[in-house]
Amino acid sequence: MFNISLHTLTTIFLTLLLGTPVLVSIGIFGSALTMGISKNNILGPIITVPFYIPVLIFSASAIESVSNGLPYDLQIYVLLSILLLILPTMPYLLKYTLRISINN
Amino acid sequence: MNISKIANLKYFYKHTKNVSKILSFITFSLFIVGIFWGLYIAPKDYLQGDSYRIIYVHVPAAWLSLQVYIVMAVTGFIALVWKIKIMEIISIQSASIGAYFTLIALVTGMIWGKPTWGTYWVWDARLTSELILLFLYIGIIVIYSSFTDKRQGAKIAALLAIVGLINIPIIHYSVEWWNTLHQGPTVTKFEKPSAHITMLMPLLYMLLVFNLYFVTVLIKRVRLGIFQREKNTKWMESYLND
Numbered sequence: 001m002f003n004i005s006l007h008t009l010t011t012i013f014l015t016l017l018l019g020t021p022v023l024v025s026i027g028i029f030g031s032a033l034t035m036g037i038s039k040n041n042i043l044g045p046i047i048t049v050p051f052y053i054p055v056l057i058f059s060a061s062a063i064e065s066v067s068n069g070l071p072y073d074l075q076i077y078v079l080l081s082i083l084l085l086i087l088p089t090m091p092y093l094l095k096y097t098l099r100i101s102i103n104n
Numbered sequence: 105m106n107i108s109k110i111a112n113l114k115y116f117y118k119h120t121k122n123v124s125k126i127l128s129f130i131t132f133s134l135f136i137v138g139i140f141w142g143l144y145i146a147p148k149d150y151l152q153g154d155s156y157r158i159i160y161v162h163v164p165a166a167w168l169s170l171q172v173y174i175v176m177a178v179t180g181f182i183a184l185v186w187k188i189k190i191m192e193i194i195s196i197q198s199a200s201i202g203a204y205f206t207l208i209a210l211v212t213g214m215i216w217g218k219p220t221w222g223t224y225w226v227w228d229a230r231l232t233s234e235l236i237l238l239f240l241y242i243g244i245i246v247i248y249s250s251f252t253d254k255r256q257g258a259k260i261a262a263l264l265a266i267v268g269l270i271n272i273p274i275i276h277y278s279v280e281w282w283n284t285l286h287q288g289p290t291v292t293k294f295e296k297p298s299a300h301i302t303m304l305m306p307l308l309y310m311l312l313v314f315n316l317y318f319v320t321v322l323i324k325r326v327r328l329g330i331f332q333r334e335k336n337t338k339w340m341e342s343y344l345n346d
Binding site for chain 1: 232237239240243246247251253256257260263264267268274
């Protein structure tokens with residue numbers, strides 16, 4: 001597909017699998033932050049852009065490595081550790097953020 | 105004089121007027137001395153000639169951009185947990201000072217990069233993470249100013265600052281973790297600093313002056329923040345009328 005080898009394609013899907021939940025969680029955090037502001041829904045995604053960057057850097061680096069035939073397990077492990085850090089902590093963070101946003 | 109008294113907004117506002125004046129005078133005179141020391145007395149670099157002298161602004165500004173962020177996050181955390189009003193004000197006022205320091209670090213780095221690297225900007229780990237820090241600062245300022253209820257805005261901004269704290273070790277260790285064009289640490293290698301003592305002393309001195317500058321400006325900005333928040337209260341009106 002798209003002149004991409006199967007090996008590269010599996011890596012792309014792996015980075016998507018590991019990266020998408022992190023990006024979604026950060027997006028939810030952004031919109032939870034801006035809940036107290038009315039009619040300003042674009043602000044949340046813009047403000048949380050800096051937090052997306054590590055995920056994007058490591059995913060792009062993994063894909064670049066695999067298409068050059070280099071080892072890419074380091075980047076995958078970093079993505080996995082970001083995911084494993086985010087998944088348990090994000091619900092508590094969101095609970096706290098929403099409490100500040102609503103209780104007013 | 106105990107902590108709870110200083111944390112009182114009214115007490116702080118009334119008693120820091122002279123302190124901030126004296127501090128700004130001291131900072132200004134020490135700054136003049138530091139600039140003279142760095143630009144005239146310190147020896148020439150054998151490789152870079154005179155162009156290296158910009159480190160006396162660049163390095164302290166970059167250092168302070170990280171330090172101010174930590175101050176902002178810690179005071180923000182205190183404000184969230186113990187609900188101390190003055191900590192909210194300190195946290196949010198640090199954000200704009202930190203943004204200026206980050207901007208100074210980036211701009212002086214670009215000016216220095218042209219003669220030494222031959223380019224103003226590369227997408228290198230240190231430079232990119234410092235740019236992300238600038239975006240974080242701007243985001244915190246923007247989200248605070250878009251709230252009409254300033255106490256709620258300060259809480260949300262503090263939360264964003266605490267989450268963004270994850271970026272600080274990335275910036276600090278970026279030159280060691282990745283192969284970058286930016287040089288490694290020069291000052292923090294305490295066993296054997298790679299700069300000569302005659303170049304290192306003015307640098308450490310400038311670091312001290314920049315810290316003092318931060319404290320001075322912070323006190324002034326916190327006074328402004330208190331004024332904005334308390335301008336309709338009784339004590340402020342009676343204080344201004346005196």
